[in-house]
Amino acid sequence: MALETILSSLIRIVGEENVAHDFVEIPSIHLQTYADVNSNKKAMAKKKLSVRPADIHQVSEVVKEARKQKIAVIPVGGSTTFFVTGGPVPVADESIIVDLRRLDKILDFDEKNGTVTVEAGVTVQKLKSFLESRNWWLPHHPESYVNATVVGAICNDGISPYSTKYGRPAEQVTMIKVVLSDGQTCTIGNKTLFDNAFMLTRLFLGINGSLGVIVEATFKVYPAPESRARSLYGFSTATDACEAVKEINRAGLSPEVVMMPSKERIYNEALLPILSAVDVSGVLEGKEIYVFVGYAGSKEIVEFSLAQTEKIAKGRNGDKIDSRVANSYWSNLTEIGAVVSPQMATIYKSKKYQSSRGGISISHLPQFLDLEKELVPKNGEIVDDGVTSYVFLPQLDADPICGILLDDSNQESVNIFNRWLDDVSMLNKKLGGTIAAVGGTGTMLQHLVGIEMGDSLSLAHAIKKAIDPDGIMNPGKM
Ligand SMILES: Cc1cc2nc3c(=O)[nH]c(=O)nc-3n(C[C@H](O)[C@H](O)[C@H](O)COP(=O)(O)OP(=O)(O)OC[C@H]3O[C@@H](n4cnc5c(N)ncnc54)[C@H](O)[C@@H]3O)c2cc1C
Incomplete structure (x- = not known):
């Protein structure tokens, strides 16, 4: 009902050609290879309007309208986490999906400060090419680099092989411009990695856009070695x-x-x-x-x-x-x-990939790997794709990504996968680690957030309430 009321305002703000009733386009490589273990595809049928703003002003106006009607706002970059963690999946009865891909400008490259400032829709590939042509580089390269946006990566606490030395891309962010839930725009940070006492920049990163829409971000970048x-x-x-x-x-x-x-x-x-x-x-x-x-x-x-x-x-x-x-x-x-x-697809045919993405100290890795092996379902329907651990130095933490191949059209396999996912996620936790070292909890691990956060959950809720009092920013996600 509220969506019908808001439709004409959205058309006025972004133009009729930039409003749609469908969810934004999800890259085919994502749909073909990632298993849908959370009925996320079904959630696409929820009532929604997708808008494609052209600039920050339009993002701000869209959020103001959403706030008036108390409609959920879901920011989307490359939408490559749709099945991975479910970060951009609409869970409210009515949602406005804010597709940021038209904000695709690289705004500033500052060699002296070693920073680059981009709009929210710039893909990792675009920024990589831009920097490479100047003999510089960004220490983040997810497998989804063609479609994933750099800002999506920081909102989702992404990881890449270079995280060993440089940490996650969120750790390279010096400054963000964010549209808050009342439509106000706020710039936080500077061109160094020195943050103020409240670490306000960090507050908005790795939380799937649940406190605001990041419209610009500045990153530390480095001369190519x-x-x-x-x-x-x-x-x-x-x-x-x-x-x-x-x-x-x-x-x-x-x-x-x-x-x-x-x-x-x-x-x-x-x-x-x-x-x-x-x-x-x-x-x-x-x-x-x-x-x-x-x-x-x-x-x-x-x-x-x-x-x-x-x-x-x-x-x-x-x-x-x-x-x-x-x-x-x-x-x-x-x-x-x-x-x-392509070679794996030929062998495993209808089976798609999914994984657990916890985090532990490397000293626990041998024990973790032994116990994880025992947990892998052995019913012949589910294939063990093994474990790749990203290692972070010097702290010696490991993010063991445990892969499973399954047919997501077989509900029994999906149920078995989800039980396995809970067990493996909790194994990380029991060893003193986290259930979600990468990707946030999204819709996938939402039911374990209480266990993960313990008595700090009420503090997180208090912060959410203070910044987003009507709870419209990507509700149901962390
Ligand atoms: C084939 C494949 C390989 C992958 N490999 C990796 C990998 O190596 N490493 C890795 O970390 N991830 C990987 N992923 C997951 C995902 O691609 C990355 O995390 C990616 O960085 C997400 O970027 P995106 O632009 O697609 O984000 P989206 O999926 O669009 O969004 C991610 C989350 O952030 C929120 N969000 C997006 N933009 C904004 C914004 N501007 N302001 C506020 N909130 C926002 C969304 O609501 C959502 O909750 C992979 C996915 C696929 C399909």
């Missing part, structure tokens, strides 16, 4: 692999990438695309887990760091793996733009 090199080591036990990573850290080496894929991941992501070219048994035999390490800097430092890494890995019984496998792993991770490669 002179050289980069990577290598891959195989280990028979997770304990040896984790000890090797700890030793790399203790030695004072500073890798920009440390990833720890399991055997299944190496097979699916690195070996499948090059099966005919390498000796598979030589790569897999006697190995359970791998450590992929990348360095950046001057050629001399990179070579030295790799040589030291090799020494440390050997001391922990790690074998250096054929560089073609290492290169294949890296290109799968950073180039194909999908979590299910």
